Amino acid sequence: MGKKSKIISLIVSVAMLVAMFPMIVHADEQKFSFADLQAQLEASNGELVTLSENCEALDGESTIVVPEGARWQINLNGKEIRGRGYGDSRVFVVESGATLSLMNNTFYSDNTVSNIVRGAADNGGAIYVEENGTLYLNPGVAFQGNGAQNGGAIYCKGTVDISNDVIFNSNYTMGGKGSDIFVAEGGTLQLGGDSTIGNVYLSKDTVITLTGSCEKSSVGVETEVVPTASKPVTIAVDANNYGTTSIFNCSSDYELVKDGTQYLLKVEGQVVVTPPSLENCNMTLDGKIGLNVYVDPGTYTENELSGSYMEFDVGSREPQIVEFDSSFTVDDNGKTLYGFRCNLSSVELGCNVLCLLKKGEETLAQGEMSVSAYLATISAIPNGFERAFVNFAHYMWEYMKSIHTDGETAWENKYPQISKVYSEVFQSYDTTIAQCEGKGIKAATKDIANSDVSKVTFQLEFETTNAFMIYFYLNSESTYSANSIPVTVNGEKKRAYKVADKKYRVRINDIYLQDLETEYVIESDCADVGDFTVTASPMSYVYTALCNSTSSTAKKDAMVSVYVLWSMASAFNGQT
Numbered sequence: 001m002g003k004k005s006k007i008i009s010l011i012v013s014v015a016m017l018v019a020m021f022p023m024i025v026h027a028d029e030q031k032f033s034f035a036d037l038q039a040q041l042e043a044s045n046g047e048l049v050t051l052s053e054n055c056e057a058l059d060g061e062s063t064i065v066v067p068e069g070a071r072w073q074i075n076l077n078g079k080e081i082r083g084r085g086y087g088d089s090r091v092f093v094v095e096s097g098a099t100l101s102l103m104n105n106t107f108y109s110d111n112t113v114s115n116i117v118r119g120a121a122d123n124g125g126a127i128y129v130e131e132n133g134t135l136y137l138n139p140g141v142a143f144q145g146n147g148a149q150n151g152g153a154i155y156c157k158g159t160v161d162i163s164n165d166v167i168f169n170s171n172y173t174m175g176g177k178g179s180d181i182f183v184a185e186g187g188t189l190q191l192g193g194d195s196t197i198g199n200v201y202l203s204k205d206t207v208i209t210l211t212g213s214c215e216k217s218s219v220g221v222e223t224e225v226v227p228t229a230s231k232p233v234t235i236a237v238d239a240n241n242y243g244t245t246s247i248f249n250c251s252s253d254y255e256l257v258k259d260g261t262q263y264l265l266k267v268e269g270q271v272v273v274t275p276p277s278l279e280n281c282n283m284t285l286d287g288k289i290g291l292n293v294y295v296d297p298g299t300y301t302e303n304e305l306s307g308s309y310m311e312f313d314v315g316s317r318e319p320q321i322v323e324f325d326s327s328f329t330v331d332d333n334g335k336t337l338y339g340f341r342c343n344l345s346s347v348e349l350g351c352n353v354l355c356l357l358k359k360g361e362e363t364l365a366q367g368e369m370s371v372s373a374y375l376a377t378i379s380a381i382p383n384g385f386e387r388a389f390v391n392f393a394h395y396m397w398e399y400m401k402s403i404h405t406d407g408e409t410a411w412e413n414k415y416p417q418i419s420k421v422y423s424e425v426f427q428s429y430d431t432t433i434a435q436c437e438g439k440g441i442k443a444a445t446k447d448i449a450n451s452d453v454s455k456v457t458f459q460l461e462f463e464t465t466n467a468f469m470i471y472f473y474l475n476s477e478s479t480y481s482a483n484s485i486p487v488t489v490n491g492e493k494k495r496a497y498k499v500a501d502k503k504y505r506v507r508i509n510d511i512y513l514q515d516l517e518t519e520y521v522i523e524s525d526c527a528d529v530g531d532f533t534v535t536a537s538p539m540s541y542v543y544t545a546l547c548n549s550t551s552s553t554a555k556k557d558a559m560v561s562v563y564v565l566w567s568m569a570s571a572f573n574g575q576t
Helices: 034-042 371-376 385-403 429-438 538-547 553-572
Strands: 006-009 022-024 048-050 064-066 071-075 092-094 099-103 114-117 120-123 127-129 134-137 141-144 147-150 154-156 159-162 167-169 181-183 188-191 196-202 208-210 218-223 233-237 254-259 262-267 277-285 289-296 309-313 320-323 329-332 335-344 353-359 362-369 445-447 453-462 466-474 484-489 492-500 503-508 520-524 533-536
Touching: 034 048, 034 064, 092 099, 127 134, 154 159, 181 188, 218 233, 277 335, 277 362, 277 371, 289 309, 289 329, 289 353, 289 362, 289 371, 309 335, 320 335, 335 353, 371 385, 385 553, 429 538, 429 553, 453 538, 466 492, 466 520, 466 533, 466 538, 484 503, 538 553
Parallel strands: 022 048, 048 071, 064 092, 071 099, 092 127, 099 134, 114 141, 120 147, 127 154, 134 159, 141 167, 154 181, 159 188, 167 196, 181 196, 188 208, 196 218, 208 233
Antiparallel strands: 006 218, 233 262, 254 262, 277 289, 289 335, 309 320, 309 353, 329 335, 353 362, 445 533, 453 466, 466 503, 484 492, 484 520, 492 503, 520 533
16 A cells, blocks of 8 residues: 655745625624624625624534635635534535635735634535536635545635645544645646645646746645556646745655756656565355455555446356445455455355456456365354355256246356266255254245235246245236235335236345345235235245255255255354
């Protein structure tokens, strides 16, 4: 993981002069509030508004909004604008297409500054500048004690133009970036004079533009993108030579050089680049079967991995693409590994998965991972767990192939052959039936005599998500034809949706593999169909299929593999 760069610069410019006839804001006996100032500004028609007393956010007031199209100017006149310092008490929002100019005309006469203090918000404690909004800051304006998650004083998605003698002091973030100014992607920060800014955070593709003489300012800069041995980071543009590299200080890890009009942050000395690598994997049972593959980033930073993706190829379908997620991490002896999850169907558990970590067309790392290989490396699982998974994959694939037509493309590709020890039936049908009964698994029950339902059937689905379907067939005399039948499933209101003439289905999704014994009670909630009750579980389907003499050998083999895997997953229960 690379270090975030922090740079201190000094910047000075010529002051912006404002010559306008002032509109005076008069004091009254009550506290002058955000609402009062908002009203004065709305009535100003763009003329200069001058404060004659301090302005304070009262309880319930959140912010002063500069609306789209407005061109508002405020002479702070040595006065203070104060938020509450907690909750939502940001001072200004500059909306898209709006302009706000803040100045303090007392500064040069008696050196009195005007403070904007104790603003608080998620982003931009004192001022939030929306995209295409513009904020002008002129001499004698100071930001003090404002706080936010990002951009303690200012959060900029539009343009912030700072003249000289603007002061930032004791602003802060709550775990975020840019204690003074956060420049979001697409935002612009222009510095034209002698100001003190402790910390500016520059998002990707943002820079500081120097628009005036910048030799006495003090500006600390932190960048989202960090330099590498081959890629320096531009932090400022100076087309008219308003500054030199000597005004910047930086950590010993980086150096700053000027290249034409740009100030570039570079890595000092030789840097050994270690590419990412596939480190290890594990699996998750959470209603889906997931193979989690973990990447050691090497010397690549989180920012350099941003935009990368993992391409999982199991050979039987289109590759699964999973985008990089910086929050999916594990700690490996103090090193952060980044995870990518491949969802597997039941028939893919015995397959090797080709994992390609890519960024654009470049392959950063690659290798093969599999559930069976992972299970073979650990001991803290029930005996035979790996064998149970591979049997499940093998026999479920054989069964699904047997019930699909030859033209089904999903089953044309033969899955990798597995060793004989895994393909053997390791317990008989009678043994499995007896074990089901010993664990209280029994056939489904149904009471349909007082309804239009003539038949009930069941179906299990083991794909990248496990599902249990219950089908209701209405008798030929039934006049019910709506698109769904209101029902309850374990007391919760659901619907059985029409899938064919007089055929309706309730689908229960995302059933944990270890919870296949869960019983579902489906009851009619429709007077037009009549009363019916069905009680069933996925394991009751398994039990009935094993007991049914007409079930094919392929189906019974698959049901044995389901039972064994369920019993082991139930015992282990969770992430292996």
